[in-house]
Amino acid sequence: MTEKIRSSTLDEPKPLAPNQASAPTWPASAQKANTGPLHGLWALTQRDLRKWYGNPIQLFISLIQPVIWLGVFGKALNFGSFIAQSGAPASVTNGIMLSTFGTTSYFSYLACGQLAFVVLFTSAFSGMSVVFDRRFGFMNKALSTPVGRGTIVMAKVFQSVARSTIQAAMVLIIAVALGMDIGSFTVLGVAAAFGVVFLMATGLSALYVMLALRSSDWQTQMALINLLNLPLLFASNAILPVKLMPTWLQYVVKVNPVSYSTDAIRQLLIGAVGTNSIAVDVGVVLGFAVILSTAGIVLSWRLLSK
């Protein structure tokens, strides 16, 4: 990626320089191109990822919000100490905490929710990247090549999933550094939790990419992100347990895939008592990911060409 052809010192090349011995020979074997069904997937994914890691500020900014949540809410809203302050003995406090949050530490509870948070907000911007590619013309370039339409969508989803997973890992590390309870961590549990993060990121990115396929208007996309992300976040168990919500909201939480992924992550990482069994949680998240990414690829055929 860093091949140098010649050090770039000249500004504008002389336009009328005599045609040097450039005469490239056009190979008759031009068709040795391999255009398999998924060709170009890695090239497109890498292009987006390079933009991301080439700009560490963006990465840094995306971590600020979860850290604020953890630092302010996680530490300040220390439900355990609230209960303890009322003079309740530790066993009672823990009992209340367990029955409400499924775990004795609200900080650890929230840390798991923050993994869902970072996935939500990173995925939302996968749609934004489609909009910008349309705006700046790159989408047209990609569409004029034999690269599959489904491949274009998949690359957008993959790059977003890669970002989400890595950022979720960073949030987890920060949370541990800030005092998340690691007593229940197992290699398998952490790996499985990241499997859930991966699936959740796939489904959400596919959703946002799909919504952006036809649009070249970033304001609309921005509004759409706010419209969807806030309910997805707050009408879920990511920050507060379902039990503390009004009944009508509980129904929304029940159909929100974010709730299922967070529930699974809590059980896998901190051994919390879940709302559902892990199998149900993972099943719902898997279904969400499969259905939305299939829909994205199918729709790409119709939506990407005018």
Next chain:
Amino acid sequence: MMAELGRQGGEGADVIVKVDGISKSFGQIKAVDNVSFEIKQGEVFGFLGPNGAGKSTTINILTTMMRPTSGKATVCGFDVLSHATDVRRNVGVVPQEYTADEDMTGYQNILLCADLYGLPRSDSKPHAEELLKLVEIQDAANRKVKTFSGGMRRRLELACGLVNYPKLLFLDEPTLGLDVQTRAAVWKYIRTLKEQFKMTLFLTTHYLEEADSLCDRIAIIDHGRIIKVGSPEQLKASVGGDIIVVGVREAEPDISSEIMKLPLVKEVKKKGAEYRIKAEMGEEASPEIMDLVRSKGLHVTKISLTKPTLDEAYLELTGRNLREEEGNRMQNLSQRITMNRARS
């Protein structure tokens, strides 16, 4: 293999683009209205028309970026609707707008394009360097595109369009917004592509000089319709022909009617000892006129031949002056001067 099966047989082997009555509507607007034409292998075919004429829309349909509302088109032997991927594999596209990735270098952009065409890196790396050299931006190859000037971007777009060794290249307004030097360079590349690589080119333009000096055949398009197709010479001839002025020493006898009988002559006016003759293909008509005048025992004192310009042809065909819409006559003039300098 599938590609071969998709090929449509039948038409002449040298026809590379066959467009049969395509139309494209955007709501009420008919951007392209029942357009038909053919492009032959190896020629430079130009679409000449004002803003909004439907040039880009036609290119978008032929490069499978848009679906026509009706009609049929085959490009490189493949139907644009049923074999879109095969069309994309075989043609190169240089769109009107800039499409390169600003955050990557010129070289990386070409490699990315090559990846999208499925070319192996072992092939695309040397090819990218060749192309950068061809469009003379090898010195800026490792700079990010966001630092490129408009001219450099245009060159890069051209290089990207050539990455898959296309047999047919679509160029949408390749010199729009370029300074005279860069425009001259782009013209040079286009000629190189045609002559050295035997490539077929389809370009759109609203510069008459560009169409005149680059294209083998031009289609004049306006309001989504093709008004006339022909070589620049044919289009100019459609104005009514070249003007030949022949001066003779003897005012009498009047030989207008004899001149009129010559096959290429269309109109003769006599004014004193001078004949103003409108004729097709003036170069061939004038010796014939000379011979006739001499055979009548008259002495030619002077002869001049004026060819109509494409501007006149355009004006006559569309009832509008493209130049006026352009509104920068001086720029075109100075450009022509530079062009002449560049050619000599």
